[in-house]
Amino acid sequence: MDPSDDQIIEQTLGGETEAFNLLVRRWERQIYGLSLRLTGREEEARDICQETFIAAYRNLGKFRREASFSSWIYRIAINACHTRQRRQNQRAEIPIVSNEEADSNIELASDDRGRSVPEELERDQRARLVRKALQALPPDLRQVIVMKEYQDLTFAEIGEILDIPVSTVKSRLYTGLGQMRARLERLRGVL
């Protein structure tokens, strides 16, 4: 039976540094996925993933068991995304990734899952539209959509991570999905 997150944390704090790898293995896909969908850039998502686990490792002793480890690490990752966003804004960079870079990201991201070539192409096309629509959303709306759709978190879990009421989670989801719908329809109309 696999050890729980709390057991792994105990082992790590007890001096078994390698035990932390189990936590990394368990959560890296989710953290990378979250960072990728929030930033839209693979390279940045990789960095954020690294930073998140480094920060978690360094601060493991401060982790309070009131919340779950998943909530805690998601919060660290989201803060890392915020920090990067702020730095980019200070440098007056446009955070939205270029179409070429994003397209290449999506091409790299797609893999063979037994689909036919036309199905793959159609899926890639949809993924490009989704990325554009998602990146155009205000960050607070993008966050809840990514957390709900890709991380499969409950409203209560999202509320806990973002420190907002469940009603706000729902209202942001409603507004975000509405904006996504309008943007996707508009983008499809342009093609």
Added chain:
Amino acid sequence: MNKKIERPDKKAGEIGQIGQIGEIDRAGCDRKGDLISFLYEEMSDEENREFSRHLTECALCADEVAGFRRVREDLGAWETGWVPRTEVVRPAGLPASLLDKLSSLLLLFPVWARGMALTALAAGLLLALLPMGRGDERVSPDEIDRLVREAVARERQQLENDYRARTVAFEEQSQREHDARIEAVAASCKANLNDLRRSLRAEMRHGQSIRSYFALGDGYDLPGRGAGEER
């Protein structure tokens, strides 16, 4: 199994205050919170049944549920694919106390970063020890700094070259796989076409009058027609 619903607080101004795109005038029905709970199946069975009944009466909610489901299907198209590995490594031979001091700095970095850091550390130690074996020959701190920087730059260059080589190899591999896939599809289409032709020929042998299909131009002889027969 449905999850327990959390009833939305009906605080004024919470919903619909962000942005204009995609906002819908919901005059007459303000069940956005329930709609979202229904969409993500975070409702009790009873609440689910009740909202399903509501959908048969409220065209606005029904339209939004359908529209949001399409958005969710589209969102599913963006996959992450492979995920880069992060690893905590304990180098052999280092005492635990030293490891603890170094771990937060070195051990959580990716392989290339650890390689660079360890190279720099090794170069620094080597250069710092050099004066001990050379009697009066001393290396100034600036000189050590310069040598370390050069060593790191060389290592970095090497790692970048390796990375580029791996990228090129990956792209070539992807291209080969892509070509192979296209060829497989083309072969499949060709096989289907040949099957079609064979079945048409079989039908012709049974006296069916569908000779016009041979306009496909594959050079087959028409069944039942000799070499000198006129068309």
